[in-house]
Amino acid sequence: MMRFETVTIKDIGKALNLSTSTVSRALRGSYEISNETKKLVLEYAEKINYRPNPIALSLKERRSHSIGVVVSEIANNFFSQAINGIESIAYNRGYHVIITQAHESQEREAVNVQHLASRSIDGLLISLSSETIDLSHLKELHEKGLPIVFFDRITDEIETHKVTADNKLGAFHATEHLIFEGYKKIAHITSSPYLSITRDRLEGYKEALEKHNIPFNIGLVKYCNHGGMIAEEVEKALTSLFTGKLKPDAIFAAGDRITTVCLGVLKKIKAKKVEIGFTGFTNTNVGDLFDPPLTAIRQPAFEIGQVATEMLIQMIESKRPVTKFETRVLETNLVIRESSLKKEGGKVNNATSV
Amino acid sequence: MMRFETVTIKDIGKALNLSTSTVSRALRGSYEISNETKKLVLEYAEKINYRPNPIALSLKERRSHSIGVVVSEIANNFFSQAINGIESIAYNRGYHVIITQAHESQEREAVNVQHLASRSIDGLLISLSSETIDLSHLKELHEKGLPIVFFDRITDEIETHKVTADNKLGAFHATEHLIFEGYKKIAHITSSPYLSITRDRLEGYKEALEKHNIPFNIGLVKYCNHGGMIAEEVEKALTSLFTGKLKPDAIFAAGDRITTVCLGVLKKIKAKKVEIGFTGFTNTNVGDLFDPPLTAIRQPAFEIGQVATEMLIQMIESKRPVTKFETRVLETNLVIRESSLKKEGGKVNNATSV
DNA sequence: CTGAAAGCGCTAACAA
């Protein structure tokens, strides 16, 4: 395909009988250029619809004005909302956003990160994959000085800015809510144990049990290493719970995908008249359309994206290397609907939020 | 922020006492370079982890190996799935994908397109916004020779490759299904009348009515110009339907967002014991969790993304300007669940697909 | 106030 011709600074110079440097300076309003010349250049540039070539600029300035994003899956309410937050900041600050998906695979994550780095991104926003144990692909870039901000699924192994929801407290509230409702045997279906969010949520769950003198039982915790991407994994976890002797009366699910898959399985079980209290981490917008309406722990995804992006751009644009790092923790929101309520306890008609 | 130092071809040359051109040629395995030198260079490059600078390459080759994508909203099942399809092809072919959202606004669409074009994308994949009437921002680029492929929401005004679902037939099947179920007054809540998908779906709806000798009544068709992005718009449409004298007994919704908002409103109405048959275009994965389980017209979003990307890359890489254009139409899939079934007609337990 | 020239990293004539 023939590339379509573009107007360059040289063309303007030729047309106006000026050197490229004069045109360049005029275009950027340099004080050394006479008003006359400026006006001439500006008007002509406008007329022929001149646009500076960002590639050339990048080569010169050694930065691309774009930031890379790595998430596990776009088609996940949390991440699509976070991306909206990222974009809202990035575009206003003149940055492009390049989004990639790791599909919960360590290998794809590493490939994407490499790919982005070689595309000369100015900085990286990343939420780790559930498979990821080895962080060397990130450490290397971090040591070379690439600004990185972790969001949602963070790590202790790299010292930089981080942003998450308050997963521990969110889990605590959710679990305590189930306890208040009268559930005694609360199972926890969660994601890969490698993830920070998994650890934090488990912690909150444990603390709620402890506070209410319910003994913690490891048999009630089930890990899904693929974060619910593989439905069978979740089904297996649930089946083993309900066919074993522990038979929980409630479930607390961690993560968007796990939550919906669980609901699907529960629906089948409920057809057999087993009532199970349910709540889960999810950012779905249609939780109230579910059967039963879903009690959900909602994360401030949009804000997380925004904060992470602000931090990243601040790092990118900082004159001196940033050495003081911060981990921001944002509040979650428990939206109470019927799925978590004991049926004898009556129905609620409106979503309640604590 | 200090940019982090990268290894260049020059560094290799210096270290090995070779000119940059020799290194360059060796790296790309040129036949003119001796095996010895090649080996030397390759090994050294590997050792110091050399990566070519894609920005410099872009400047030289006058292409960026990236394609731009404009959709109305990432957080829409159809689009996030389509993007997965786009990525799956693009990455394999060595292209980056830059995603932008227009939020159904003509202005943001134009800004994004400009932005992408000025970032030297090699081609553009776009699904028009519901507001968009004026296509001059696209026409201009198209005339300049930028390869463009429309998907989903297409237009007649620009001659190029296009990919959509078979919206007309999908709408026909959905409407006919409601008719088979015994519904007589089927309302159609749809998106902006400017969109191709709106026109096609309306057409299919009309044809189904006609085939079954049900008179078309324009009063039963309600347009939501923001495609459901503004919930009030949809609520107003439904309220006017149910408070007017036409009182439909079923609803056929066009579009992901409209479908879920409709369901929310219907849920309230059903609390008042009004049974309404319902079906809608949506690519949600949790339609079976809804109350009632949702009869949905599903589009092959992933495949649409794939096909569009293949077409685009073919245009980009074609030696001569492409003049023969194609419009690919992919089949939709009607997944029948309870929401569209007459309650007296008994229940279905399994999703059925036609 | 304006121009000439160098350079960002890389490739490709053209020389040697």
Place this chain on the structure above:
DNA sequence: TTGTTAGCGCTTTCAG
């Protein structure tokens, strides 16, 4: 087989 040079579009010393 290898080196020299010019150039992609732009900014920025350094000279006028």
